[in-house]
Amino acid sequence: METSRRNFLIGTSIVAGSAAVGGYHETLGKAITMQRRGEKANDAIYGNAPLTEITQKEGVITHSNDFVVKPSVCNGCTTFCSVRVKIDTKSGEVVRVFGNPYSLLSSDPWLPFKTPLEESFKATSGWKESGLEMRSTACSRGNLVYEKLKDPFRVTTPLKRVGKRGEDKWASISIEQLIKEISEGGNLFGEGEVQGLKALADTKTLIDAQNPDYGPIANKLCVLGTADEGRQNYMVHRFVQSFGTVNFMGHTSICGLSMRAGEAAYLDDFVGSPHLKPDLEHCEFLLSIGTAPAQAGNPFKRQAKLLAKGRTSGALRYVIVTPILTNSDSIAVGDRSRWLPIKPSGDLALVMGMIRFIIEEERYLKSYLAIPSDVAQKTLNEVSFTNASHLVIMEGAKKGEILVDAAKAVHVIDKADGMLKNAANVLEADILYEGEVSLEGAKYTVKSSFVLLKEAAFEHSLDFYAKESGVDEKTMVELAHEFTSHGRSVGVDCHGGTMHSTGFYTTYAIMMLGALVGNLNHKGGMSAGGGRFKDFNGACYNLLAYAGKQKPFGARIDRARMAYEKTSEYKRKVEQGINPYPAKDAWFPFSPAIEAEVISSSANAYPYKLGALITWNSNFIYGQSGSEHLLPLLKDPAKAIPLFVAIDPFINETSRYADYIVPDSVLYETWGVLSPWAGHLTKTTHVRYPILKSPNATFSNGEPISMDSFMIELGKALGLAGFGKNAINGVNAKFDFDKPEDFYLRAFENIAMDGATPAPEASDDEIALAGLDEYVPLLQRICTENWRRVAYVMSRGGRFAEKASAYEGAKMSNAYKKPIAIYNQSVGTAFNALSGEPFSGVPRYYAPRFYTGAKIDMDSKEFNLLAFSYKSNVLSSYSASVESLRDTRYTTFIDLSTTTAKNYGIAHGDHVVVRSREGKVQGICRIREGLHPFSIGIEHGGGREGEGSRSVHIDGLQKEGRIARRSGVNINKLGLCDASRLNIATLSDFVVGSNARQAIPVHIEKL
């Protein structure tokens, strides 16, 4: 064994040329016993491959009658790629999945929207080798995820628990009975009275007269979703906001909220929370920190494809800063790709060091940062601008605010004459100003945003930053130098790696690097996305508005979107003359939603206790670091959640604690409207509609049970507005809302009719080719004269702008318009609700910490390694029931570096236990060279305890759980709590509450 060469195969690898020991041995056995025929293959040469869906001969396409290929959207991960599904026309079963060649999430280049459907099949075929350039792909998950449809653990009828919560014992129940029970309440489980949803649907009575800011009783219903897979607007606008609760949240706080919030701060838009992504196609230098294109990320395939293209035939060079060597790297591209190992959570110090160096050495783009306004930006023909020159008031009642006049116009110092002027009248402003200014008769002491950034960066020396990050000063400086040596076609990116206790400022700092080189909206720089066609509120209908829609108000259960200083609790204390700090617990004014806070907040009744929880494909128990601490609160209905209804096609780690399970549709059986969340420069909207018959039980009107149909029937049962007669607002008329198609087909119609030139009309031939025949009567009824245009959009899986529309010169066509916040006023005027500590309005270094500021001990003797998780290119939280994927990746490991393993006497394949202060996991240790020595890496997607991992009893029959689904390690079991918070609260970022799953101090030992 040539271990001295240190060439390690990773995990499942094979080596060319090994004799197939197992296979051959088996073969020989059969030969010796003269065992002959197994099952005959379908074809002596072609084997068991199904027949082809088309035949291409001399460029002429002939379609098989045995199959139909229909467009849909994949749910294998959160990218939600547009795909095409080959379906056996006789059995109705899925045979194969391809990418959709019209969609940029699966192809690049992609087909012009006007391309005839027939041509699209030719384009991806072998005709003149066109399919090589035009290939449209599905990833390893996307190719096999259809197995979920037929999984034996799929729930197709409504269930009610028959044991205690979490005992995995269920009984089938009719959907009508289920709706009756959860609406009316009563002694549903022989455990005492449970309040039904009807009693909670009260938008008039306040929860707490002492604290009117907590809003009405309706807020006691909380609805949890997951990533928006195309139906979130339906859920939020048609049900949640009809019910009248403020409490809906997606999965962002356990996914990538630190990234989202950091980018929102940078772009000064906490409401829209836009995402930034590098324009990989024209990027010349990419610095990616805590995320790795082609390893995972969103959009997964698009980033991977553009990375591969850019480094092979483009100008792209990149550095990936992660604790683990990822699949972004390849030795085949030489020094185009580099890996800079970093210890988990070391990234903030690294980037603050880089910012310091760039400012100190004046390597930032001065002329760009001096642009003070959109007017100046336009005059100078620039791509974006920042508030670097805007002046922040340092003292007095307006402390922390940006200096504006009575008309809210920003005033800056003109570089030309040193005078304070309306920013609209200045082309080049002074970004280094600090001093006194007078505006409208008042005097202010001010500093420019840029000065504040500089001061924050200069708080520590490069030596300090190097020490804290674990990256030596020379490397840090070289990286900063290189980053500022490629002009403006430079990208910066980050994502899940920032999900630690200081992740918000980490992201803000990383994005700030981009401002220093002026890359926003610049070709090859950063893009806020290409936008979408108008969908729910558009040309023909406003599907989000209806008579009787509530305006939910009051504090959210997660205490997000609201500053503590706005609460009556705060005001009361001030009135009483007592120090308002600390509040009872943390508040998160900039965060959109924090799923991770729901259970503990309700248990603490702060701000109030929930009456009911509806989860919809949500799985925080699997996904939230430290969720083990929440289980006692979830198990006992008296503690946090008196009524728990899960809408879920599988019983997952979270829904196994539910009182009721309502089956949802799966994959290609589902409706939806989606736009890529980032990484696209051109307008893109995908549509999804049922192309397979759902096996789920039905309502009396024949509609299969799904989230969509359930919300309609539950809404009607509760007497909510927005369902049934006249519940849909057309431009000129009202329409009934009784089935999901009444909503979604109209959204498709908005998409088709958007803009000056609506989508073309589909011919009968194309309708047949797309397998849309069964939709024709519905389309004619619902979309009347526009129906063929809607069919055109459906046949192509959405509506898409052409690739050529991405840029106007060096500027991105869909440019972000607001100024970049070098200083963010919202953050700079906010306070920590427990300590009263003001938050920094600019990126600043903070050591890993608990909410109130106590340092997390990262260097203890016992817990001397830092655990982190990384996204898998094969597994995802959606892939538990896709058993074929386990052929490719059976399990997940505890990754340890070669040197650390040696120090601990641990060998490749040893059984190890990893302990944090509050949790532990066991697993097989995998030794890797490509790992930071102070870290332990765990691939996300293994160690499942739901979706067929455990045995379940349904109607007295036991379904045996499958061990392969349990295999592997779930890092979230190591998660920590924050003792500085009220009772039980899982550790999170101290500004935005994003769940801290990275950089958990741990101890490893051999079992």
Next chain:
Amino acid sequence: MDEKELQQSRRGFVKKTTALIGAAVLTAPSANAISLTNPGRERGDARYIGQEGKRFGMVIDLRKCVGCQACTSACKSENRVPKEKFRTYVPEYELGTYPNVHKAFLPQLCNHCAEPSCVSVCPTGATFARKDGIVVVDSEVCWGCGYCINACPYDKRYFNPITNVADKCTLCAHRVDHGLLPACVESCVGGARVFGDFNDPHSAVSKLLSSFPTTVLKPASGTKPRVFYIALSGEIQGLPYSPNVLDDMARKIDGMPTTREWSTKGE
């Protein structure tokens, strides 16, 4: 004789048999000469003959491979490859010493060799190269002796537990014969896999061959593979075995089958 000994003696038997057949091949003028008659070929069935005048194969541009295993999954789905078996797979390596480490990926499939050693050892004529170079197995004729599986220096054949015969990559001949591309090529996310006709000087594969230096796996085996690699690191050829194939280890712990293509040597 306990189970282990039995296995060892069987292995010994295999080695001897292989050597014998190897010797026989040496005396034969070419691989085709020892191919036995095959009814499908004799009646000129297009599935057996292939596309005359063409020579199919692949160029894999490793600069574009991201090791995502989309090809692996697409192949499994398209060809209904039995559980725990693979026609193609992308092993992943780490090369170098921390912190100077790089990833390497090596997509592998049947090389559709010009001198396929699997064909020359087949005692029944079940496996042969079509005129377009695609090496196939006639599952009607194959009786599952396994010689070809042992003879392939690339370990790219497997015993199909459903049909009880030898099985392998067909370059998706059923798709190619219908004017389409192999599933792995259709689904290659990075665009690394390029399929085409080496006889056509204007084809993408021919152009890549003439524009870039390429390598084949195990050139010394004399099989003349028709899958070429761009930017294949010399370090990968002849890499040592992993001390343990951990996936297999985890499977064993779980009581799952481990009879996989890459089962740990000597296990």
